[in-house]
Amino acid sequence: MLGFRQRELRNRMISDQHDVTALAKKQAELSVSANAYAKKLADATGMPDFKIPVKYITRVQDHLDSGNTQAASEEMAFAELTLTENTDALSVVISMLHGLPRVEVISQTEPELVRLIDVLALASNHKTLLRSTQIAAEQDLPPLAIQQQALAMRCEEIAQAGVSHDLLVAASKSLAEAVAAFKSSDRETLKRTQNNADTKLRHYIVQQALFLNTALAPTVDSEGLATDDGEGSDSESAFSAGFISDFVSGETPKDSRTEWEVLGDRNRASLNQNFARELPLEYRGLLKNYYERVAK
Numbered sequence: 001m002l003g004f005r006q007r008e009l010r011n012r013m014i015s016d017q018h019d020v021t022a023l024a025k026k027q028a029e030l031s032v033s034a035n036a037y038a039k040k041l042a043d044a045t046g047m048p049d050f051k052i053p054v055k056y057i058t059r060v061q062d063h064l065d066s067g068n069t070q071a072a073s074e075e076m077a078f079a080e081l082t083l084t085e086n087t088d089a090l091s092v093v094i095s096m097l098h099g100l101p102r103v104e105v106i107s108q109t110e111p112e113l114v115r116l117i118d119v120l121a122l123a124s125n126h127k128t129l130l131r132s133t134q135i136a137a138e139q140d141l142p143p144l145a146i147q148q149q150a151l152a153m154r155c156e157e158i159a160q161a162g163v164s165h166d167l168l169v170a171a172s173k174s175l176a177e178a179v180a181a182f183k184s185s186d187r188e189t190l191k192r193t194q195n196n197a198d199t200k201l202r203h204y205i206v207q208q209a210l211f212l213n214t215a216l217a218p219t220v221d222s223e224g225l226a227t228d229d230g231e232g233s234d235s236e237s238a239f240s241a242g243f244i245s246d247f248v249s250g251e252t253p254k255d256s257r258t259e260w261e262v263l264g265d266r267n268r269a270s271l272n273q274n275f276a277r278e279l280p281l282e283y284r285g286l287l288k289n290y291y292e293r294v295a296k
Helices: 001-014 018-045 047-064 069-101 111-133 140-160 166-185 185-212 236-249 265-279 282-296
Strands: none
Touching: 001 069, 018 047, 018 069, 018 111, 018 185, 047 069, 069 111, 069 185, 069 265, 111 140, 111 185, 140 166, 166 185
16 A cells, blocks of 8 residues: 555656645655554564665655655655565565464474474463463462463573574573563563563564475365466465475475475575565466466
């Protein structure tokens, strides 16, 4: 919607009939909305790229204020492009997180993915504890403190397993501070440290889900066509994030109705995600059907 609003303003800008003052007012309103959404997305995912459109939208406002409509129009185009890229990126994030809970851990599962599943369970338990703590009476805190200590110990174990990760280390530190806040009955510090731990765990989950490519690929019907996955459908982004990487991996399903397995080679994950992100929307449905037939 933000991208649509920016495109409409740019179309008015390049037309012969436009009121610069009215345009500047509308652009200022768009800037406020874009900045609010960018902050929410960046805070939720830990991905600063969601703030990039704000930079261009701010420049548009500066050019409009100085009367440079040509420069304003060019910056509008960049703002619209980055907003579109953010939409695609957010779709990929959603696809990865949607597939993550369905990952089946087996003996061959790579350690990084096992740790991610452990963190997901830890984060879920901590979120439940956080909500319970916020509404708990003073006499209800001791049993919650025991739960918090157990989670802090579990997080420390996970953080020390495998390669050290800054987000896990920070989450472990915040959980330890939350345990201390429980003991001192400092509700403000407790709330802050619990929220910090929640944020760090969430950012780690998003980051690693993208890195390990945890999206679920679409199922294939008897005709070799993906179900409910045509061009422009809701599941098209899931195809972009997951199916291409599965196909590149060369792992074919045992039959036409079996879901493709998630690509396990993390060294290919980033490359595959970039490829999916660059694929034009109008060609995704066509290439999807082609690759499915080839795989079949």
